Amino acid sequence: MASPKSLQQWFRHTFTPFIANAPMFGSADYHLASAVTKAGGLGFIGGGFDFTTETTQLTKLNEQLGKARSELGSIPSLTSLPIGVGFITFNPTGFIQNAIPVLQSHRVAGIWLSFPKSDEDHLLIIEAIKKARAEGDWDVRVFVQVGTIQSARVAVQQGADVLVVQGSDAGGHQWAQGASLISLLPEVRDMLHEMGASDVAVLGAGGIVDGRGCVAALGLGADGVVMGTRFLVTTECPTPSTFKHAIISGSDGGVSTVKSTRHDVFQSTDVFPRQYDGRAIIGISYSESQLGASDDDVIQRYKEAVANGEDHRRTVWAGTSIGSIKELVSVSDLIQGIHQEVRSTLASLSQKMQ
Ligand SMILES: Cc1cc2nc3c(=O)[nH]c(=O)nc-3n(C[C@H](O)[C@H](O)[C@H](O)COP(=O)(O)O)c2cc1C
Known part of the structure; x- marks a missing residue:
């Protein structure tokens, strides 16, 4: 050691x-x-x-x-x-x-x-x-x-x-x-x-x-x-308060987060080499895709939301221990x-x- x-x-x-x-x-x-x-x-x-x-x-x-x-x-x-x-x-x-x-x-x-x-x-x-x-x-x-x-x-x-x-x-x-x-x-x-x-x-x-x-x-x-x-x-962290709230209100991280390359696909940031993926809270884009929405549709909705200044479709990268984070x-x-x-x-x- x-x-x-x-x-x-x-x-x-x-x-x-x-x-x-x-x-x-x-x-x-x-x-x-x-x-x-x-x-x-x-x-x-x-x-x-x-x-x-x-x-x-x-x-x-x-x-x-x-x-x-x-x-x-x-x-x-x-x-x-x-x-x-x-x-x-x-x-x-x-x-x-x-x-x-x-x-x-x-x-x-x-x-x-x-x-x-x-x-x-x-x-x-x-x-x-x-x-x-x-x-x-x-x-x-x-x-x-x-x-x-x-x-x-x-x-x-x-x-x-x-x-x-x-x-x-x-x-x-x-x-x-x-x-x-x-x-x-x-x-x-x-x-x-x-x-x-x-x-x-x-x-x-x-x-x-x-x-x-x-x-x-x-x-x-x-x-x-x-x-x-x-x-x-x-x-002190400059991350948006909506993201902080999503983490505080999350629980059971093994279920409510997922490790996937899809989070990057949905926000057009799929630039990482294939040996990597990322863990994030399961959000609207991921859920819609699971229910059958095409990637093109999900990406389009993401772009529209961002253009309107809305955060709710952005990926909240977070680990499985979110259930133990209770306060700011x-x-x-x-x-x-x-x-x-x-x-x-x-x-x-x-x-x-x-
Ligand atoms: C929002 C977020 C952004 C991250 N960005 C980077 C990064 O830019 N570079 C990096 O090496 N790791 C990055 N990581 C991974 C961390 O280095 C680290 O491995 C991880 O946060 C540890 O797990 P924890 O989030 O459960 O504490 C990021 C993690 C999170 C949650």
Whole structure:
């Protein structure tokens, strides 16, 4: 196992257990990420998927990082900005030339890579980040999100510092064929041991929304956790209030959410490579399609609704644990509450074992 201290050594402002928000593109902005960092977690901004010279995504990211720096002015930031940025990498063109200079100029503390078209795509990116790290005295760690044993093995061979092990209860995009954390995490942990790579830190992601889930992930071999869906329902998250309400009012996530490529089809965002799908709340489009509506009709109705400024047909990406999310809270209350619940759950477990 990675030394339990290593995450805290790399990210000195963080508390145990280590908590990060997922870099949810469009939902994890500088304000959410800064709140997570201020509360003793590691905040991530969703950086996007387009790294070409023409992109506006990197320009916006540059602005977001500047605002994060202002919000975190009071934190002694050592040599880095205690914020990470996550990227969707299935089209890596331009990443090395255009994204790395932005990240390096802000001296971000973490870079998260997810959803490559082929496993090999990350190799050149990771090598370039590590080269910039060595040459530029830049204290940055590489996070790679993985959803299978094979993707985890490749990420370690390519030099990932942190594996974000994503189980199939997760909200949003993920491996179409993958197991839940209870199977995946221990197998990844054993594999790291066999590879002699126990210095790689492991975070669990997928269905964790409270201290109980956090304890479970730690028990399965994680050094810390990542949450996406839970952070959507915080006061700092810019996601629409209709989406927050849909999550709070949802229950029985194994039934009320579904893992499918169809969510992207209905809103014309079907650009992910075929090894990935996504989990979302079953909404109007999905239900109409199940009842026999053609894709063309469903897409047309979606476009009309969006043109009218209506949210009700938009996909609400969310994980299976929505039934345990009962209220909108601030990021600091959420993180403090989880830390307390971890301690009380461990104490009651220890009592049960006596
Ligand atoms: C709304 C939403 C957007 C997401 N966007 C991204 C993304 O842009 N990049 C990424 O690597 N993962 C993304 N994810 C997946 C997360 O990284 C993470 O694996 C997931 O949120 C963990 O499961 P949970 O939602 O049950 O906490 C997203 C998840 C959600 C819910």
